[in-house]
Amino acid sequence: MKRYYEDAKENVQHKVNTSLRMFINRLHADFPAHWHTDIEIIWPREAPYKVICGNQTYYVEVDDILLICPTVLHEIFSLSPGTRVYIQADFSGIGAIKEIDKAFHLMAPALHIKKKSCPPDVYNYLCSQMNKIMELYFGSTPPIYTHEKEVDESVISYTKLADYDELEIYSILMQLIAFCGKNIHLFRESSSSSSGLSLKNSLPLSNVCNYIAEHFSEDLSLESVASFAGFSKYHFERIFSDYTGVTFYQYLQQIRINYATTLLSNPELSVTDISYQSGFASCTAFTRAFKKSTGYPPSKFRVLNEEQHPLSANPHFADRKLRHTVV
Known part of the structure; x- marks a missing residue:
């Protein structure tokens, strides 16, 4: 064929x-x-x-x-x-x-x-x-x-x-x-204690990650999430960093940015709409954090979406249209 x-x-x-x-x-x-x-x-x-x-x-x-x-x-x-x-x-x-x-x-x-x-x-x-x-x-x-x-x-x-x-x-x-x-x-x-994180702490922290994933668009604070986990603020801050490899606020912000990137694939949503839906207090704060994380402002990042703006480096990524088939 x-x-x-x-x-x-x-x-x-x-x-x-x-x-x-x-x-x-x-x-x-x-x-x-x-x-x-x-x-x-x-x-x-x-x-x-x-x-x-x-x-x-x-x-x-x-x-x-x-x-x-x-x-x-x-x-x-x-x-x-x-x-x-x-x-x-x-x-x-x-x-x-x-x-x-x-x-x-x-x-x-x-x-x-x-x-x-x-x-x-x-x-x-x-x-x-x-x-x-x-x-x-x-x-x-x-x-x-x-x-x-x-x-x-x-x-x-x-x-x-x-x-x-x-x-x-x-x-x-x-x-x-x-x-x-x-x-x-x-x-x-890493030489951090993450590899030795006790099973006693791993289950509550796993639940914390689920909680953050469900409430990231809300006004979450280190204190409130530490209380939810049942730890003091300072102990929670240390073991959460060991568990995830980043600080609580870095983790929370990255979840918000990841969600925002998903929304950016929808051309009908404005950058301002996306910033508030992702949990940022303002469009300015969102743009600043997004650029720091990805290297691009949201509007430029949206242009790099492969689904809407195709690449040109490799022909095997092409969405070719089949004209006819010869058997």
Whole structure:
């Protein structure tokens, strides 16, 4: 079967009748700053990447795994030719599960799983999950490693998934996200006491994260949330920072900004409307905090939405229109 396409805008092109996209990228190309509402997982198999997410830079070596949270502005640099695995999945329809958002808040802007420092049993489990997804998506595991003459040929599947395969893939992704959320300390390079956080404190703090996720648009204070958790202000401030890796106010502000980025994908909402819906006291405060977090004011950030303003770096991201098919 041979297919002919005409050029069209670049977009997050999901597999037919699904909210998923996966492909084996063998192109030596950079991707300019962009964002989308999908979770994105990058798994370099033959060549590293440099990835900038928000204000953080990740050097993703061969066999590392980088999980980029939804609505995070990111830029990707190809340091050398080689194969990388990509998975993208839209989780916007699973918002009723509050712990999904909690996991993303803990991982934000991205979770870098380094093969050299990850416990082998944990790393092997994550790789097995990725391979399961590949087998379901492509029908069988596609060849990862390439000969030199094939280095520019990416592997993309345009066919439909078998019945319930999308559900199974989402199930695997949710297991993977839950596992990473529960074991977040394994992936953090930190000498802080977060890795030794007692089980006695972890449950109340998990409940606190759920509480913040439900009330972030309200006027929350450190004192009121500490009281909700049943700790003194100063003890809560310390253990919350150990648990999340950031201060309470940094965590609260990032939740508000993450929510705002989701709203920015809706062109019918003004920046002022979004600022108040996200819990900021004024549009000025929102713009200042948003620019500090992302490097862009909200209006400019909105322009970088891949769904509305397509990229141009990689033709395999193109949302091509099928003109006709020759069998």
